[in-house]
Amino acid sequence: QVQLVESGGGLVQAGGSLRLSCAASGRTFSNHVMGWFRQTAGKEREFVAAVSWSGLRNYADSVKGRFTISRDNAKNTVYLQMNSLKSEDTAVYYCAATIRATPTALNSMYNYWGQGTQVTVSS
Secondary structure, eight states: OOEEEEEOOEEEETTOEEEEEEEESSSEEEEEEEEEEETTTOOOOOEEEEOTTTOOOOOTTTTTTTTEEEEEETEEEEEEESSSSSSSGEEEEEEEOOOSSSSSOGOOOOOOOEEOEEEEEOO
């Protein structure tokens, strides 16, 4: 059974940092694109960042220069380092995976999803 389990969310003050992790199990994800999305109440899930198996990265404009996505294929884990956090970064963050060559921002392209982890940034 394929599982993606996020961790690392929490409450942080504006300007602070958090590191999210997503551990994948049930199959090998080294050939998958791994992505992070986020969602707030009443809004659609939006793309944050994605990384291909070869290390190609894609970021939403709103997080460029502040967030960094990385992966450890040996551990089947993807990370999202979030710096200079803003109140508008508050959301539930989801990890996702898809078999593609390029790090797509389209959530409809992702086959596997985690349950999400809450990130709250206080101003």
